[in-house]
Amino acid sequence: MLTDWARRSFKWIIDPIARFLAWARISPNALTIFGSLLNIGVAYILSTGRFFIGGIALLVAGCFDALDGSLARYTGRTSAFGAFLDSTMDRYSEALVYLGLLVYYSRSGSLIQEILIYATIIGSLLVSYTRARAEGIGITCKEGLFTRVERSLVLLLFLLIDQMEIGLWVLAVLTNVTVVQRMLVVWRKTDNGRLPLPGDDSPSSEAG
Numbered sequence: 001m002l003t004d005w006a007r008r009s010f011k012w013i014i015d016p017i018a019r020f021l022a023w024a025r026i027s028p029n030a031l032t033i034f035g036s037l038l039n040i041g042v043a044y045i046l047s048t049g050r051f052f053i054g055g056i057a058l059l060v061a062g063c064f065d066a067l068d069g070s071l072a073r074y075t076g077r078t079s080a081f082g083a084f085l086d087s088t089m090d091r092y093s094e095a096l097v098y099l100g101l102l103v104y105y106s107r108s109g110s111l112i113q114e115i116l117i118y119a120t121i122i123g124s125l126l127v128s129y130t131r132a133r134a135e136g137i138g139i140t141c142k143e144g145l146f147t148r149v150e151r152s153l154v155l156l157l158f159l160l161i162d163q164m165e166i167g168l169w170v171l172a173v174l175t176n177v178t179v180v181q182r183m184l185v186v187w188r189k190t191d192n193g194r195l196p197l198p199g200d201d202s203p204s205s206e207a208g
Contacts, residue, residue: 018070028072028082035064036089036096043100046159055159058097062152065090087128090148094124097155101164116168123175124151130182134189138198143185144178151175 021031038061045054068086072078098121105113127144134141146154151171158167187193 018067018074021067021071022075026071028068028075028077029085031064031068031071032082032086032089035061035068036093038064039093039096043096043103046097046100047103049104051159051162051164054100055156058152058156058159061093062156065093087132091125091128094148094151095121098124101168113165113168116172119172120168120175123172123179124148126179127175127182130179130186134182134186137190139186139189141182141185141189144181146171146174146178 038057042054042057042061045057068082072082098117102114102117105117123146127146128148131141154167154170154174158164158170189195
């Protein structure tokens, strides 16, 4: 999985910074929140159409996303709430970035791009939701082409080369392909959909 590869490959950079942050007594949760707030600035830059600068700002904000987990592990402050907060703020961060793009394209009257952004946001949220819902019924589901790392890298690439229209097609299609992939994974792991919910004798269950 690309997420695990990136964590191993950049460990030599991230770990010394995490040690410095630990020395400075910065908490992992504070770092998570600060990194997410930086994406407000990213969204503003993108809303003005300065995609290259927005890409650089996104890269800086992304560094904080990589650091909070390492800081938590180094300081021994990993917690269930910390993991929950990190995942929740990740969703907000991603939505903020696409909001910036949506504002830009809405001003220029680009309906196709607006639809693609909407499809990307829905797909991104559902990629996370399908994993969380699968884990809720006792199934591990990390498979799929476009986890958050892949989405972030593709978004960053197309911002830096100023080809965001093409990037939106890639993101809109492949995020939703990933949702379908995860649905199929869960279908297979539940014996082609026949495995009942743990502790539930009813034939189906609906979750809000």
